[in-house]
Amino acid sequence: MTKNLRVKTSKFIDETYKVSFKFNGKTYYGFKGDTLASALLANDIHLVARSFKYHRPRGIMTAGSEEPNAIVQLHKNTSRTEPNVRATEIEIYDGLEASSQNCWPSVNFDIGGINNFLSPVLPAGFYYKTFMWPASFWEKYEYFIRKSAGLGKSPSTPDPDIYEHRYIHCDVLIIGAGISGVMAAKVAAKNGFKTLLIEEKNYLGGETIYQDSEHFKINNQTSGSWLDKEINEIKKIKNLEIKTRTSVAAFHGYNFLLARENLTDHLPIEQRNGKTRQRLLKIRAKKVITATGSLERPLIFDNNDRPGILLSSAINKYASLFGVACGEKNILFTNNDSAYETAANLFKKGISIEAIIDNREEIDSKLIKESEKNNIKIYKGYTIVDTYGYKRINKISIMQLSKDGQKVVGSKILIPCDCLGISGGWTPSVHLFTQSGGKLKFRDNDQVFIPNTYPSDQISIGSCNGDFTLDEILSNISKTLKEFLGINKTGYENLEVQTSFNKSKRNIWLLPSDKIVGKTKSFVDFQNDATAKDIKLALREGFRSIEHVKRYTTTGMGTDQGKLGNMHALGIISEISGSKMGELGTTTFRPPYTPLTFGTIVGRNVGEYFDVYRKTPMHDWHVKNKAKFENVGQWKRAWYYPKNNESMHDAVQRESKAARDSAGILDASTLGKIDIQGTDASEFLNRVYTNAWSKLDIGKCRYGLMLNEDGMVYDDGVTTRLNENHYIMTTTTGGAATVLGKLEDYLQTEWPELDVYLTSVTDHYATISVCGPKSKKIISQVIPNLDLSDDNFPHMSFKDTKINEIKCRVMRISFTGEQSYEINVQANYGKSVWEKCMKAGKEFNITPYGTETMHLLRAEKGFIIVGQDTDATMTPIDLQMNWIVSKKKYDFIGKRSLYRSDTMRDDRKQLVGLLTENPDEILEEGAQIVANFNKSPVEMLGHVTSSYYSPNLKKSIALGFVRGGKNMMGQKLIIPMENKKINVTVADPVFLDKENKRLNA
Amino acid sequence: MFIIHCPYCGEREQSEFKAGGEAHISRPKQPSELSDDQWAEYLFMRKNIKGVQYERWVHTHGCRKWFNIIRDTSNDQIQAVYKMGEKPPIK
Amino acid sequence: MLNYSNPITEQKSYSGLQLKEINPIMKLIVRGKKREFLSAIGQSLNLLLPNEPNTSTRTDKLTALWLSPDEWMIYSNETSNLDNNDYDIENILNKKISKTNLGAITNVTDQFVLINLKGDKIYDLFETGSPFNFNKFRNKVGSVTQTILAKIDVIIQNTNQNEVNLFVRRSFSQHLFSWMNDSASRL
Secondary structure, three states: OOOOOEOOOOOOOEEEEEEEEEEOOEEEEEEEOOEHHHHHHHOOOOEEEEOOOOOOEEEOOOOOOOOOOOEEEEOOOOOOOEEEEEOOOOEOOOOOEEEEOOOOEOOOOEHHHHHHHHHHHOOOOHHHHHOOOOHHHHHHHHHHHHHHOOOOOOOOOOOOOEEEEEEEEEEEEEEOOOHHHHHHHHHHHHOOOOEEEEOOOOOOOOOOOOOOOOOEEEOOEEHHHHHHHHHHHHOOOOOEEEEOOEEEEEEEOOOEEEEEEEOOOOOOHHHOOOOEEEEEEEEEEEEEEEOOOEEEOOOOOOOOOOOOEEEHHHHHHHHHOOOEOOOOOEEEEEOEOHHHHHHHHHHHOOOOEEEEEEOOOOOOHHHHHHHHHOOOEEEEOEEEEEEEOOOOOOEEEEEEEOOOOOOEEEEEEEEEOOEEEEEOOEEEOOHHHHHOOOEEEEEOOOOEEEEEEOOOOEEEOHHHHOOOOHHHHHHHHHHHHHHHHOOOOOOOOOOOEEEOOOOOEOOOOOOOOOOOHHHOOOEEEOOOOEEHHHHHHHHHOOOOOHHHHHHHHOOOOOOOOOOOOHHHHHHHHHHHHOOOHHHHOOOOOOOOOOOOOHHHHHOOOOHHHOOOOEOOOOHHHHHHOOOEEEEEOOEEEEEEOOOOOOOHHHHHHHHHHHHHHOOEEEEOOOOEEEEEEOOOHHHHHHHHEOOOOOOOOOOEEEEEEEEOOOOOEEEEEEEEEEEOOEEEEEEOOOOHHHHHHHHHHHHHHHOOOOOOEEEEOOOOEEEEEEEOOOHHHHHHHHOOOOOOOOOOOOOOEEEEEEEOOEEEEEEEOOOOOOOEEEEEEEHHHHHHHHHHHHHHHHHHOOEEOOHHHHHHHHHHOOOOOOOOOOOOOOOOOOOOOHHHOOOOOOOOOOOHHHHOOOOOOOOOEEEEEEEEOOOOOOOOOOOEEEOOOOOOOOOOOEEEEEEEEEOOOOEEEEEEEEEOHHHOOOOEEEEEOOOOEEEEEEEOOOOOOOOOOHHHO | OOEEEEOOOEEEEHHHOEEEEEOOOOOOOOHHHOOHHHHHHHHHOOOOOOOEEEEEEEOOOOOOOEEEEEEEOOOOEEEEEEEOOOOOOOO | OOOOOOOOOOOEEEOOEEEEEEOOOOEEEEEOOOHHHHHHHHHHHOOOOOOOOOOEEEOOOEEEEEEEOOEEEEEEOOOOOOOOOOOHHHHHHHHHHHOOOOOEEEEOOOOEEEEEEEOOOHHHHHHOOOOOOOOOHHHOOOOEEEEEEOOEEEEEEEEEOOEEEEEEEHHHHHHHHHHHHHHHOOO
16 A cells, blocks of 8 residues: 655646656656655655665665665666666656666565575675685685676667767866855856856755755845745856756866766656767866765664665655655654754644654754744654664664763663654765865864865865855855956855854764674665674774775775765774874775766767778779778778679689789778978988988889887888979878878977978878789770880889879889789779779779788788788898898988897797698688697797788798798798697798799789 | 867867877987997886876877977876977976 | 769758868968978968968968968868869979978878868867867867867868868768768757
8 A cells, every 4th residue: 555645735846747657567656856766755665675785675765866775777678778776866757667676586575685684694704705715616606696796787788879978168167056056157157257057956956945944044035045046047147058967977187077968868768769868078177166065974873774764854855845755753863953954844844753863962942942842852862772674664762872972871762653864964075076186184073074175276165165054155155256266256245144053963973772783783885785893893804994994895885986874984993993084084986976877988989980980982882893891990991802602712712813814903092101202301211211212213112111119110111202302102001190100200309300291191092003914904095195114114113194184193013923003093083093994904804802812912922011910029130021121321210129139139030931731721820830749838939920822823821920930941830720730831931923023024 | 188288289188199208318319339238228218207207299189299298197287398309498 | 084083972951050072172281391481382372371370361262271380281262173183273382392492292182071061050069079179269260270070180170150161081081971960960
């Protein structure tokens, strides 16, 4: 049977709009404006979850993001289901489905509850101690532990929602729209600052907005109605952007903040389609004002975790904001004045208060008088020693506190109730401040940590700065803002403020009991089931640092990040260890402040936009001709062109044969191209390449090898001398950007005296490479007026020419060992020139080939690919490329390193060719190479870097690195594979046409 | 995420830049005259201190110019920015 | 005649935003440090290269963008002929700058794709993928910035109230255009 616990209408709830939702499979009703928590409470449901370790019944404890207990699983469907959502934050909508976590078979009957009775044998560190030995048993333990670990279920199918990122640059960012935040926003915006105000709830005004008590007045209006007018005013200010339902997750250095904006989570599912669900705001603010408020502290006593026990301020909020009574027989337990405010508000709403247990001896006489008038009995100097009721609190027992507060005296009094509000004073929310690098100080008189030194241009105001009363907040805010924003007036100088509460508080971190501590369950961290007893045990076992105690007991490690209990843990440690709170410090508050979904973090970087891709000018042609693509850097490169369901192997064999037998055509547009100009261009090339450049004739091309300063091969490519002071360099596809960066680095920092300018022209040109014995015939048809005779246009030279009226450059260079022509034409004409070549080559069976065939063809010639055959540990000498290293040049990048004792060793790994005993056996790239199996461990001599079946040689060929391989020609080695050993012979890496006859064939 | 004041383009987000290691290590003018140890000192040895550090940065996604910054690694505060070839403005 | 295949063939329109490629536009990178370099450019083209960072200058025919202390992009304001890629301006500068060793002239006509954006939602679009602070930029016609948009290097010039020219390397242009359309469809 459910009761209706709605009290007087609240303006924040729309009672004309009934919302139906399901909780644990049962249908309930709430109103528009309710959170899941307020709607459940209105239906008299407190028990919503089981605790993590002991599976104790738990209820809603707070009314905000600090909630440790009431975390639920949302949605049933496998793509949208979301674990660990706080019932206190979910706005209900029609069709909402939520269920309890951490219990089986149901929240009402949970088998894991047995852990509660086993708890004497499940102390802190139980898992560490028990499952350490015997080590071989770990696998068996793990199976059971994994099953009981973790919170909730994650979705198992792709997320249908859309997420987004947005960068925001503002002058002033204000975090939190309570009274302080609203006032600060108005002052900042009115003074011309581009201002952003962020609030995690769906309304502005924080705790003040529902305040209509006679105790708090501003300019003779209740503080709630005064603030309401201010809010209406700021909504009209143009340069103020207000974001509600937005939670700041992280506050980094240089005032860089991340926030999550919730856009559709409060809408019925069918209204969300096509809309962005959440947005990650990347905020860069010149100034930050933190106004995150404070959280009420619980009190730590035996069995302080039963359903029906809430923070006193939460009971007040449910009554005043949502119009919901949390119980019919309410008791409040406090150590300060704020519980009396709850009492007064509940009385006004017609909710009865049975008693207030106040651990103080001295209480303001006004409060006592008012309470007596409202028929509330006050127990002065008392504490709760125990509570009763399994799934809902039904009574408490109280005893008198000794004068020093260390023990209880007298006799026990039992008081029945169905709801208990607890108030242990307030803790400033300094999480974001400390994330930013801010340092705290401890204020002894009310036992709070408050901001001390700021690492960036920021300030904390209001109760997160330790100003808890209305008059403190209002009197400080004007002064602080003037100084911080550098303005003369705030307009808040002459507010008339009336507050009737004072700050007296009797702080006892762990309240005494008539039982010994070992027999109590006084919860400090509710989510992780860490009790005062556990903390004492940790200290007894020698842990001293707060960070160690945290990890040993798991205090503060849940999804709530210890927002409620951390202070008490510190307090208890401080009392036992005898160290001062200020010296003890706090644990580190890490981002995110509240959990973020992966979707928000990822934003639009999914699917097509997961990574950037680059396309060549001929891309569409490759697609049309059924090319398979491979990713090279960010480029989409044609890999091979299968014909009639050919396999990759068959396609590559066909393409490779055609390129040597008649003609092949390759899209080489992805090669990096750098335009080099200046009077010192030749000198510059001398310094960056291993070979000499000064004597290269204009019109000629030369292959160059570039090293790192450590002597290792970095990049290679052909560079062409266009003019006396003008070269064009080509780089590898993947190295283009880093080579340009490295060259700029040397020019700007080491050799600023050189007159050289570098400009990337990679994208300006389409590069079409036509190779094979018929290539000359094809080019002569495409460019009829170009003299292609070997005398006029020899290998390693270029010609500027025109195709129709379009200027282009043709280079005669070869990466395949065949006669080849490379046409470089402005990119937007590339596809047309390619098609012209295809047309001209038709009679010669011109065959488009992709990167795989290119790799095969160059391997036949023993040409290396930087990045495939090299891995930044190979010198040109290791590559047997001594011929390209100039001995005459005084210096070039990496030269000195080639003469280090290590790089001159003979037994370095050196590039060799490898031929398999069985010519049909193709080696695996990456396979290890060994010589001898008799010695253990088996010595690894090297590895295979490139391996293909050559259709032109009709055998398998491979390149690899072998220790001392240079002197091992003809020697037999072994490639051990999973189920066989392959015999190979070390060979010359040039397998085909050693005399380079084909270049001029 | 720092905000870096590029000496040419002004204030920009860190994501537009790349770090290039310790500053004020110039390439020896006559490498061939150095011993292996001296060359190794230039090539491999870098400071990594908690405190004020001189660093090279490049505005990769902007003007592509290299420059130096002085940064306190203990709190990430950038104390000065200056062009290549210039002396550090503070010591 | 060779066919001309520019990468972005569609024009797209959204409420508050239109995007299209403009072509063919001659584009040159000019680089130099000497004072004579600047004056030679000025005399040859009747165009002063901007020396203030992040700005541009223009004449009837040409616009010059500041890219770095020794680097500018000059582009033609009007489209050129499709069946010819011999550009007078390039030839003049080659003669006056390259041949005299005053600096470097590099043709980048097809290196960069010019995408023109119009509408009051341009900066809302940029905010979804660029870390650059456009607060001042958007209010100053002629401003130029080089920054990142959707992880891609771009050059953006404020040509008018609610109008910009965006330059992106050709190979990235289709990806960026698709990304911009996806973003624009959600603004």
